[in-house]
Amino acid sequence: MDLVVNNLSETKALARNLAECCSSSKETLVIYLIGDLGAGKTTLAQSFIQFFGFDRVKSPTYSLVESYQNEVINIHHMDCYRLSDPEELEYIGIREYLLSGHMLLIEWPELGKGVIAEADISITLSGDGIQRKINIKPHTEIGKQVTKCAIT
Numbered sequence: 001m002d003l004v005v006n007n008l009s010e011t012k013a014l015a016r017n018l019a020e021c022c023s024s025s026k027e028t029l030v031i032y033l034i035g036d037l038g039a040g041k042t043t044l045a046q047s048f049i050q051f052f053g054f055d056r057v058k059s060p061t062y063s064l065v066e067s068y069q070n071e072v073i074n075i076h077h078m079d080c081y082r083l084s085d086p087e088e089l090e091y092i093g094i095r096e097y098l099l100s101g102h103m104l105l106i107e108w109p110e111l112g113k114g115v116i117a118e119a120d121i122s123i124t125l126s127g128d129g130i131q132r133k134i135n136i137k138p139h140t141e142i143g144k145q146v147t148k149c150a151i152t
Contacts, residue, residue: 003134015047021149032109035125045105074102080111089115
């Protein structure tokens with residue numbers, strides 16, 4: 001599914017809509033965020049996480065992972081950009097993030113290949129300036145359900 005967003009507000013609205021569609025899932029859900037530096041991956045992740053009531057959402061670029069948990073949700077936002085070896089993810093307990101009901105938003109997933117879980121949904125962002133092209137691709141049945149919900 002290819003979409004075009006024309007401004008930051010549309011990107012944030014798409015992220016909130018996606019989050020709402022994910023909110024009722026009790027399964028583990030893995031979302032890959034793919035794109036060049038500055039493509040909007042972190043902005044999309046921040047808006048997604050803010051939907052669940054977390055006001056302060058910071059980039060996990062230096063910490064590799066930031067977790068957001070409350071009585072409703074467990075979200076883990078990962079950024080693999082600074083990994084020198086995918087095995088580093090084992091040291092931070094990557095398997096614990098895959099418990100039932102947890103959601104993972106993973107930036108630069110190709111750098112964690114072989115260690116991170118397969119995606120339920122891949123979101124590829126491209127473009128510069130304000131307009132972005134966004135491709136949403138489901139890979140699993142839950143991914144198909146969420147994608148269908150998010151784009152209708």
